[in-house]
Amino acid sequence: MDLDSIRDAFRQQWSKLPGEAINGVLYYEIAYEAGFEGWSTAGSKFDTVDFGVEFQFLSGAKRSVTWGRELIQYGLTILDGSLSASLQQVAVHDVTTEPHWAPILGRRIERAELMWRESELEPERGAYVQTAWFGLEGGAHVYISAAEYRLNPPTVLTMMDNLLIAFDKDVAQGSGLLPW
Numbered sequence: 001m002d003l004d005s006i007r008d009a010f011r012q013q014w015s016k017l018p019g020e021a022i023n024g025v026l027y028y029e030i031a032y033e034a035g036f037e038g039w040s041t042a043g044s045k046f047d048t049v050d051f052g053v054e055f056q057f058l059s060g061a062k063r064s065v066t067w068g069r070e071l072i073q074y075g076l077t078i079l080d081g082s083l084s085a086s087l088q089q090v091a092v093h094d095v096t097t098e099p100h101w102a103p104i105l106g107r108r109i110e111r112a113e114l115m116w117r118e119s120e121l122e123p124e125r126g127a128y129v130q131t132a133w134f135g136l137e138g139g140a141h142v143y144i145s146a147a148e149y150r151l152n153p154p155t156v157l158t159m160m161d162n163l164l165i166a167f168d169k170d171v172a173q174g175s176g177l178l179p180w
Contacts, residue, residue, distance in 0.1 A: 003070075003071060003125060003126060006070045006071060007071065007126075007127070009078075010076075010077070010078040010114060010129055011114060013063060013078040013079065013080050014063075014078050014112050014113075014114050014132060015112065016061070016063070016080075017063065017109045017112035017134050018108075018109050018110060018111060018112055018134075019108060019109065020055075020057040020058070020059060020061060020108070020109050021057060021058045021059075021105075021106050021107060021108045021109070022055055022056070022057060022058075022101075022104060022105055022106070022107070022109075022136075023056050023057055023058045023096075023105065023106070024055075024056035024094065024096045025053065025054070025055060025056070025094075025095050025096050025098075025101045026053070026054040026056070026083075026092055026093065026094055026095070026096075027047070027049040027051075027052075027053055027092070027093045027095050028049070028051040028052040028053070028054065028066070028083050028084075028090050028091070028092055028093075029049055029050045029051045029090060029091050029093070030050055030051060030089075030090065030091070031089045031090055031091045045149075045166065045168075045171050045175075046149055046164050046165055046166050046171070046175075047095070047098075047100055047164075047165040048148065048149055048162060048163065048164050048165070049162070049163050049165070050161070050162050050163075051066055051067075051083075051090060051163075052064055052065060052066030052067075052083045052163065053065050053066075053144065053163060053165065054082055054083050054084075058106070062080075062081050062082050063078070063079065063080060063081075064078075064079040064080075064081065064082060064083045065077070065078055065079070065132055065144050065163065066079070066083060066163070067146040067161050067162065067163060071125060071126070071127075071128035071129070074146045074161050075117075075128035075129050075130060075146050076114075076128075076129040076130065076131070076132055076144065076145070076146050077129075078114070078129065078132065100165075100167045103140070104136055104138075104140045104142070107136040107137045107138055107140065108136065108137045109134045109135070109136055110135050110136060110137055111134065111135040112132075112133070112134040112135075113132070113133055113134070114129045114131075114132050115129070115130055115131040115132070115133065115177075115178060116128065116129060116130070117129075117130040117158075129146075130145055130146060130147075130158055130177075131143055131144065131145040131146075131147075131172075131177045131178060132144050132145075133172070133178075140167070141167065141168070141169055141172075142165065142166075142167060143165065143166040143167075143169075143172040143177050143178065144163055144164075144165050145158065145163070145164050145165075145166075145172075145177040146158065146161075146162070146163065146164075147162065147163075147164040147175075147176075147177060148162040148164060149164055149175075156175040156176050156177065158176065158177075164177065
């Protein structure tokens, strides 16, 4: 598949979100040692997960977001369906009832956008998805970026093999997850 076809496929998958209501959220991560959860609420500003997130909707549909390298290493990959079908040796965490997700369950997605960025490292490859976001009824927002949060000093690094999930527009903008 050529790069423009991949971009079109990502747009098509994300454009299906408006009208859907979130019923469940799963975080997928590399299977670390037993009993260790790699995902965290990084300083409570973000959730961070090292592989992907799956959204389950009241309609029965599923959409997944992970970091990938279809367009550039590392941007976002938008998938139809579950991540579980194509993965082995991953840990799956149901975060549906966690503090960031529980308040938005059942709310309809009103708007969904992909934030494209031109690659400075590989300009010949064109734009890639750095951040995907959606807005829900009642004003809540979710921002997902191929990024990593570092504590010392507090820094957000983009184009990473990790997902950073923000739930506040000011946090997302101030961290560089939104228009640059």
